[in-house]
Amino acid sequence: MLALTACSTVVQGTPVAGGAAKPVGPVPPGLEKFYTQPVNWEACAKYATDETSSTLYDDDALRCARLRVPLDYAKPDGREITIGLLRKKTATGAGRIGSLVVNPGGPGQSGMQSAAQLAEEWDDPLAGRFDLVGFDPRGVGSSEPAxxxxxxxxxxxxxxxxxxxxxxxxxxxxxxxxxxxxxxxxxxxxGAEVLANIGTRDVVKDMDVLRSVLGDQKLNYLGFSYGTRIGTAYAETFPGNVRAMVLDGAVDPNEDRVAxxxxxxxxxxxxxxxxxxxxxxxxxxxxxxxxxxxxxxxxxxxxxxxxxxxxxxxxxxxxxxxxxxxxxxxxxxxxxxxxxxxxxxxxxxxxxxxxxxxxxxxxxxxxxxxxxxxxxxxxxxxxxxxxxxxxxxxxxxxxxxxxxxxxxxxxxxxxxxxxxxxxxxxxxxxxxxPHDPKVPGLPKVMVISSTGDPATPYESGVKLAKALSGVLLTVEANSHTAFLGESDCVNDAGAAYLTDLKLPAEGTKCS
Structure with a gap:
């Protein structure tokens, strides 16, 4: 399949094939070439790594790309690796807020596949306001090396x-x-060098590069399960770069192995x-x-x-x-x-x-x-x-x-x-x-936790919401994660927050 490049519409700060854009938001010293890199969006077929992704990526509405980042952020002029990206571009006009970056957790799950699955039912009100973007964290799926x-x-x-x-x-x-x-x-x-730089510390730095090349002054993020740990680490590292975060199926940031x-x-x-x-x-x-x-x-x-x-x-x-x-x-x-x-x-x-x-x-x-x-x-x-x-x-x-x-x-x-x-x-x-995050300057975030969650128990969501001074939405259900699922109550609350920054009242419960 021929690769197609989408570059007909230019929004301020959005990288265009063939030339670097100005960075959007602050740039850490020495990383300018990454924050200003052009991104060539193309058909997704060649990004497939297994049967599932091959099926999901066979969709003309999806576009994929590779983001260059340093393997070791302490050596920005050293070895580079690539992060796989997938986007469904739907938001246009005055109502467009930006991109909603999603991660399904794991660690090890493909954010590209997750976004492709969500794209099948990507409807208003979110679709009218956000482009949907998924990324494979370094070492995962379509990111290279794996x-x-x-x-x-x-x-x-x-x-x-x-x-x-x-x-x-x-x-x-x-x-x-x-x-x-x-x-x-x-x-x-x-390789030991890759294994040394594969963790969440580095994933959140990749995510900030992604925020800039997408043209977003502030990050809008949806993290499920371990994806809440990514969100928490990003919030702690770049609190001033956050617009909105929904953290669903929360991981307690200070939980030890036994607990x-x-x-x-x-x-x-x-x-x-x-x-x-x-x-x-x-x-x-x-x-x-x-x-x-x-x-x-x-x-x-x-x-x-x-x-x-x-x-x-x-x-x-x-x-x-x-x-x-x-x-x-x-x-x-x-x-x-x-x-x-x-x-x-x-x-x-x-x-x-x-x-x-x-x-x-x-x-x-x-x-x-x-x-x-x-x-x-x-x-x-x-x-x-x-x-x-x-x-x-x-x-x-x-x-x-x-x-x-x-x-x-x-x-x-x-x-x-x-x-x-x-x-x-x-x-x-x-x-x-593990530690209690320090997030001065972080805007209010939304944490969702299900009372019957088997993988990330409800109390972990309570602790995370408190640690981030966020608002907790309680879901009375036996499920691991809830947003964009079967509950209109959860979906409406999450959409209201992401689009208008309207948080549910403290103590709100959904079923």
Whole structure:
């Protein structure tokens, strides 16, 4: 497909193919060439990296581009990398506010794919006021170079491995050997220099370059899940460059590993209990008719998979895949019917639907190729947070997790083992750490948190709103994120804020 360049309309400060524009807003010293770079928007087909993006990007209304940024912002004249961009340009005329930049989280999820999905239903009032823009954070998706640790074959094999048995020295040694080998492959396939500059600290600097080349004096941002951590870090780094931020499915900016593990486990347990309570009211519930026994029923279905995978058509369903599939379905009530049917199939010896659900979560296409979601996830986590290398601390954390986790069939057995994780073997130092953000001068932002969110518990949204002196919108629902979903209440509140900076009243609740 031929590349097309869109440059017929010029708005003040907007880069045009063939010549640099003036930067918009303040420019950090030494970065002028990045803030003034021209951006050539073209057809998106060649930006596809997998089956999903290939389908999503086959849309003439979308345009893609590459943004040049320094690999290391401390060395702006050194090596450069590129950030993949996707835009649906819809806002024109006097009502245009600018661009709305979106990130779906992860870390490791593609912002380009997220924007392409949102573009399918990008309607007024937002479409009339904003161009929709998604970007793949450095190392992710279409951004180059991409983080790569395991091959597709490696990932398939890893999924079939049985969980490590026990918590003693042999289990510790086995897990640490696997973690060390994983890190060695990340270094060999990606490079230590890239891994050193892959974290949120650098992503927000890329985002400010993006703001300028889009021609926006101030950033309008929509971040979901880990995307709220990106938004928080941007707000702390560039508070004067923010116009509006919606942060949905919030990550607590000062949460430690133990609290995070326990909070998320309790969140998924709460989501499972809600699913079970609804399921047992139906005559075909795979978990039976007694919600109090649903957890035991699920455990009985999954436990045999630890030693003997189930039939999954041309593949085998492992214990790891089955747990991953269940967790995938607990992210949203819309997947509860699918979860029930897939568990009913498992009882009959058929694990095909569960494998497909695990593939969806893990980024595996029908062609057997994986997106780099989980390699990028690990790489970002390992530079965003300090590593834990002190074995006494590791043992204490494992003990506290064992004591704090609810008894659940969805427990990660290896979370109980006092082993050094991948980050303890990471070859470069961390560039961030959990902390309460300092954001003097930040305008009011909007935080959305769902009471039944399994992945980022409701209380994390409460804490983030307080830390940013923002306004919290409470959503009474069992879902991870809510804006631009099924709730008109949430959508109207978010749109009113983004377009007119009209925030909901303190204490507002939606369902």
């Amino acid at each position: 983080v790569k640790c395991l091959t597709d074959k490696d990932k398939d094999a890893e999924r079939l491995e049985p969980p490590v048995a026990g918590t003693g020295p042999e289990a510790v040694a086995a897990i640490e050997k696997e973690n060390k080998e994983y890190v060695d492959k990340c270094v060999a396939n990606t 995070g593990a326990i909070g998320q486990a309790n969140g998924f347990k709460k989501a499972f209990d809600a699913f079970a309570a609804a399921c047992v009211l139906e005559p075909d519930c795979a978990l039976g008719a007694d919600a109090a026994q649903a957890e035991a029923k699920l455990d009985a279905m999954l436990e045999p998979l630890k030693t003997k995978p189930a039939n999954g058509g041309d593949r085998l369903l492992s214990y790891s895949d089955a747990v991953t599939a269940v967790l995938q379905c607990l992210y949203s009530e819309q997947l509860w019917d699918t979860l029930n049917k897939s568990l009913a199939d498992l009882v009959k010896g058929d694990g095909q639907v569960l494998i497909q659900l695990a593939d969806l979560y893990l980024g595996r296409g029908e062609d057997g190729k994986y997106a780099n979601i989980h390699d990028a996830f690990t790489a970002v986590q390992c530079v965003d947070d300090p590593p834990v290398k002190d074995r006494a601390v590791v043992e204490d954390q494992a003990r506290r997790i064992r004591e704090g986790l609810p008894k659940s069939a969805l427990d990660d057995d290896e979370a109980f083992v006092a082993a050094l994780d991948e980050c303890a073997f990471w070859p470069v130092p961390n560039t961030s750490q």
